[in-house]
Amino acid sequence: MNIQQREQFNVIVQKIEKYARQNPSYYKLRVFLLAILGYAYITFVFLLMCGGIWTLRNFIVSTQLDYLVKRIDYVIIILIIGIIRLFWVKFQRPKGLELYRQQVPDLFAIIDEIREILKAPRIHHILLTYEQNAGVLQIPRLGFLGWQKNYLLLGLPLLQSLSVEQFRSTIAHELGHLSGNHSRFSGWVYRVRRTWYQLASTGDFFLFKYFFQWYEPYFNAYSFALARAQEYEADRRSVEICGIETSAEELINIYIHNSFLHEVFWKNIYDKAIHSSEAPNGTITKLLQALRTDIKTHDAVKWLGLACSDITNNDDTHPCLSERLEAMGYLINSNNTNKLPKYIEETAAEYFFDETLFSFAAYLDEQWKREIASYWQKMHVRLLYQQQNLTALEAKAYKYTLTPEQAWKRGVLTEKFQSQEPAIKIFSSLLAADPNHAKANYDLGRILLQNYDGKGIDYLNKAIDLDPELVIPSCEILYGFYMRCSQPEQANKYLLLRQQYQPSFKLFQLERQHINHIGKFIPHDLSPVEVQQITEHLSNYSSVGKAYLVIKRTKIFPDKPLYLLGIIRYFVRGTGADYQPDAELIEQINSEINLRSQVHVIIFNQTNMKLYGAVTRVRDACILQYK
Numbered sequence: 001m002n003i004q005q006r007e008q009f010n011v012i013v014q015k016i017e018k019y020a021r022q023n024p025s026y027y028k029l030r031v032f033l034l035a036i037l038g039y040a041y042i043t044f045v046f047l048l049m050c051g052g053i054w055t056l057r058n059f060i061v062s063t064q065l066d067y068l069v070k071r072i073d074y075v076i077i078i079l080i081i082g083i084i085r086l087f088w089v090k091f092q093r094p095k096g097l098e099l100y101r102q103q104v105p106d107l108f109a110i111i112d113e114i115r116e117i118l119k120a121p122r123i124h125h126i127l128l129t130y131e132q133n134a135g136v137l138q139i140p141r142l143g144f145l146g147w148q149k150n151y152l153l154l155g156l157p158l159l160q161s162l163s164v165e166q167f168r169s170t171i172a173h174e175l176g177h178l179s180g181n182h183s184r185f186s187g188w189v190y191r192v193r194r195t196w197y198q199l200a201s202t203g204d205f206f207l208f209k210y211f212f213q214w215y216e217p218y219f220n221a222y223s224f225a226l227a228r229a230q231e232y233e234a235d236r237r238s239v240e241i242c243g244i245e246t247s248a249e250e251l252i253n254i255y256i257h258n259s260f261l262h263e264v265f266w267k268n269i270y271d272k273a274i275h276s277s278e279a280p281n282g283t284i285t286k287l288l289q290a291l292r293t294d295i296k297t298h299d300a301v302k303w304l305g306l307a308c309s310d311i312t313n314n315d316d317t318h319p320c321l322s323e324r325l326e327a328m329g330y331l332i333n334s335n336n337t338n339k340l341p342k343y344i345e346e347t348a349a350e351y352f353f354d355e356t357l358f359s360f361a362a363y364l365d366e367q368w369k370r371e372i373a374s375y376w377q378k379m380h381v382r383l384l385y386q387q388q389n390l391t392a393l394e395a396k397a398y399k400y401t402l403t404p405e406q407a408w409k410r411g412v413l414t415e416k417f418q419s420q421e422p423a424i425k426i427f428s429s430l431l432a433a434d435p436n437h438a439k440a441n442y443d444l445g446r447i448l449l450q451n452y453d454g455k456g457i458d459y460l461n462k463a464i465d466l467d468p469e470l471v472i473p474s475c476e477i478l479y480g481f482y483m484r485c486s487q488p489e490q491a492n493k494y495l496l497l498r499q500q501y502q503p504s505f506k507l508f509q510l511e512r513q514h515i516n517h518i519g520k521f522i523p524h525d526l527s528p529v530e531v532q533q534i535t536e537h538l539s540n541y542s543s544v545g546k547a548y549l550v551i552k553r554t555k556i557f558p559d560k561p562l563y564l565l566g567i568i569r570y571f572v573r574g575t576g577a578d579y580q581p582d583a584e585l586i587e588q589i590n591s592e593i594n595l596r597s598q599v600h601v602i603i604f605n606q607t608n609m610k611l612y613g614a615v616t617r618v619r620d621a622c623i624l625q626y627k
Helices: 005-022 024-063 065-089 106-119 155-159 164-176 184-202 204-221 223-240 244-274 284-295 295-310 323-330 350-399 404-418 420-433 440-451 456-466 468-484 488-511 528-538 583-592 606-616
Strands: 097-099 124-131 134-138 148-155 522-525 545-553 560-570 599-603 622-625
Touching: 005 024, 005 204, 005 223, 005 488, 024 065, 024 155, 024 184, 024 204, 024 223, 097 106, 097 284, 097 350, 106 124, 106 164, 106 223, 106 350, 124 284, 124 350, 134 184, 134 456, 134 622, 148 164, 155 244, 155 350, 164 244, 184 204, 184 223, 204 223, 204 295, 223 244, 223 468, 244 295, 244 350, 284 350, 284 560, 295 323, 295 488, 350 404, 350 583, 404 420, 404 440, 420 440, 440 468, 456 468, 468 488, 488 606, 528 545, 528 583, 528 622, 545 606, 560 583, 560 606
Parallel strands: 124 148, 560 599
Antiparallel strands: 097 124, 134 148, 522 545, 545 560, 545 622
């Protein structure tokens, strides 16, 4: 979804939410009719095709050609079977380790208990995954006709993050989506939304593909208010069964442990890609151990405060943490450390799985390693290219004076592949020559505060003033630092500033993810020296025939240029199997370009000729051309 689609989506959602509050009954009727439209279209297409076949049969019979008439019924049967297969959309079974009642009877007992209370349908399969998540997935056996097979997906890391009572709250929330106690209509819409989404994502039949690519986003937006209300409803089911405090602490623990995994654990794991092209063994096992021992209290306080300052948006039907807690009747202050959940003596994973816990983890270790293999290989290649770039920059620094962007990139890569101490010297030297280099201010301030040096405060404040892209990450660091120094008033100033920037920052990120020919492109503003640096790098690639450089005009933070570097490749005779794939070439070029702002590298080919036309029409766009 690009920024224009997101803005249209937000407008529809805001309009419908207002209408739903004013006319809840009519709103539900409209959602029902819109949902039925999907089924009506499928029925119409089916009848239309059957009618076409029947017309063909009558025509052949009218010709009175004995050879065809005798065989027409067999042909019709074959055609009808083919049509039915077109309509028989197969939904992929979720992945995971299947759990059985005899293995974990206590787990099944809790699920049975909550299912009975909520009058939820039977759970046919319980799968253990390596995700920090839980969810219910319904796969229709008969495609559009329904007859759901229900899967309960349980992330082993999630069970390791919660107590048994908190885990009961998770199950109550997930089964609350299917509950028969309250709004059956909301539960039906919940299933229909998933069905249409899967069909829009996987349907290949052209009569379905184009209709559902239009219909599914519109239905998703129109039913969004109902889906969000369903999240609150599921939370209420959780509170009714487990109580306010348990349900609230379950949510808080999930947010804190998610933050730990994202900001600490997975970052450390992925940094190891420089050393090997294969993912490490035992990763999920190490994750389970880290969840028990590696989360520091001051980090948990910081992550909870940041989570409580997040605002609800339309990226997800889930409301933000603070609104969910408020709806539960649980009041929390982001600087009140007493609201952190108590240490869990025995996690749900330890309670249910006992001695089999690490055998389950070993299975998920292998599954994670298989599924991450391709991505890990790409990370390995990317890091190797970055390391090569650092070597080249260091060699150049001995002979010449680096440009500010080269010096900044050298500092970033030095910290990444060596240590923080030499990186501090590089950033300090750069700022002595160019005090207004925003990213150097940010990186130096970040490193200093990580080492509890208060001098970093001024650098981060300057980064905030210089670059809107750095406001949110700078505020998060400053908030955490002041909270650790027991200065909540100062900390909350940055929390408020972060909150104010969140909506525009999300749009900023979204706008730069999607580049197509519809965008407005203007001439680049780089100096001849910077352009020469790019062309020198590109000249090292024998397959690069032409290169074009432009700026994509943006609405959010327009002072932050987004450069598009478009490349036309030539096939070089003799390379054969050694010919570098497009994705790998893009990765290598990205690692070698040292500019202050974002550069999007793209290879022009038959799939993006409209974009090629839009770029080449820009004045002075061509910066490299081999004869």
